[in-house]
Amino acid sequence: MNFKTSYDSDARIWKSESVEQLFNINKSIGAIALYMLRSKPRNAVCQISDSEGTELTYGTACSYAISVASYLKGLGLDCDDVVGIVGQNTTLLMPVLVGCWINGTPYNTLHPIHEEDDIRLLFALTKPKIIFCDGEVFYKVQNATNLLNVPIYTLCNHLEGVPRIQDILKPVPMAELYQAAPLKYGANQTMAIIPSSGTTGKPKAVCRSNCKLLSEIGHTDGSSILFSFSSPDWGTGILLIVANVLCGGTRIITTKPYTPEYLLEIITKYKVTNLTGSPHQFGDLAQLPGYTAEAMSSVRVIVMGGCHALPSVQSNIRAKLTHGVLVNSYGTSEIGGISLNYRDYKVDTVGRLWGGAQLKIKERVDGDIQKLMGPNEKGEIWVYTPTSWLGYYNNPEATADIMDADGWINTGDVGYVDDEGFLHLVDRSKDILKYMGFHYSPHEIEETIVSLPDVLDACVFGVYDDKDGDLAGAAVVLKPDSTLTESDIMSFLTEKLVVKYKQPNYGVFFVDTIARNSNGKLLRAKMREICLKIEKETGSKVLQR
Structure with a gap:
């Protein structure tokens, strides 16, 4: 593989080469699936199914x-x-x-x-x-x-x-x-809808078209053994099903939760050849004593994505991957795959564009005015792909918030492209955070905390951890003379939000005030800085009660 990225200096657009499609994207995936299953x-x-024994x-x-x-x-x-x-x-x-x-x-x-x-x-x-x-x-x-x-x-x-x-x-x-x-609306007919979280905390329904499902198939064959913990509400979960049905091989599934030990068991038991997952999953796997070249001898390719993969983590994974390749990927639920880095080169990047994708880097100046940036200049990442995105289902307002009239989509991520066409990510995507592979909205946690009678204000921010991703920290302003404790807030959130990834897993900080800009918008990065400074200097999460 040799993905080439060219740069149009006049338009300030990076472009990748188109790839030959395995299937005709203008033909129904249902018709293709039916033909391939029958063949x-x-x-x-x-x-x-490892968990069901079927x-x-x-x-x-x-x-x-x-x-x-x-x-x-x-x-x-x-x-x-x-x-x-x-x-x-x-x-x-x-x-x-x-x-x-x-x-x-x-x-x-x-x-x-x-x-x-x-x-x-x-x-x-x-x-x-x-x-x-x-x-x-x-x-x-x-x-x-x-x-x-x-x-x-x-x-x-x-x-x-x-x-x-x-x-x-x-x-x-x-x-x-x-x-x-037959396809009533052509190649862009909606075939799948998966969930995505927005900055307001309300979920949105991301449309995946017929041509999108057919354009991102991995190169597998009848000898491939596929595995991922992802279910089909994730892009990678759908991708493996499409590859399995259309290209052949055997897909291993389970309902058991991820542990590195269980992942290793699956790999060795079924001689898995193709794996997809997150950096923290494979990073934990590489720390096990049983992670050896022999145990990984069947693996041809590992595709990981969803969050930043540290160079040290990639190095640990590659150390025993003697017969396979590690691919560090970047994409979004809305766009799908954007870039790939399949080499042990510039491992701090997410590689070069692929699949005909185009990219712009924009800097916001004075609010809505935007300036196009050149090589090595940081800004918001905007992407255009040959397979048009259909938007959020039944939500044109949310669609218009991230896609312009020409079909360019704002990923919400901040980064830059270097002189060799490699994409560098330098900041998190908008306000949405990810813990152990699950997206969550700080806004939703804030609203729940503020619903407590003794709470005046709150701000939730992420503290990045190499293993689990973004641990939520909550800065809370209490009413005078309140006796509310961190334990009280944690118990309340456990009752109201239930799932672990929506809990303040880094802890609760009690502060005097919440940092905001002149328009009243929360300054999450500033609050993270303030709270971590409190913890470092005092060993406590309490500034003032």
């Missing part, structure tokens, strides 16, 4: 996908409707997704870890006509969608009296002649 040996294993063959996956597509068609659903999914990587999830593709109906995938309010907000945007979910979150999903009044089927851990996926997986007459629905 494989029926008894060949396409998926193994195997799914290409023949069975094809039959199930056709059953799902036929059922959706029988309900009258088409490309203008949406199927809701709240599930982990279980045995029957993949055939449901492929069935949606075959019927041309986009699906909106959410992870079961999402809180009830998040599910309610996202499904209020996409308005699914039918929902599939894991049995253990059935009642949460039911409560979140009671106003939609749609049928809910469980994918696993079934409940008495609740419809289950098996009710749909009935043989379809003349299944061998079943045809996928």
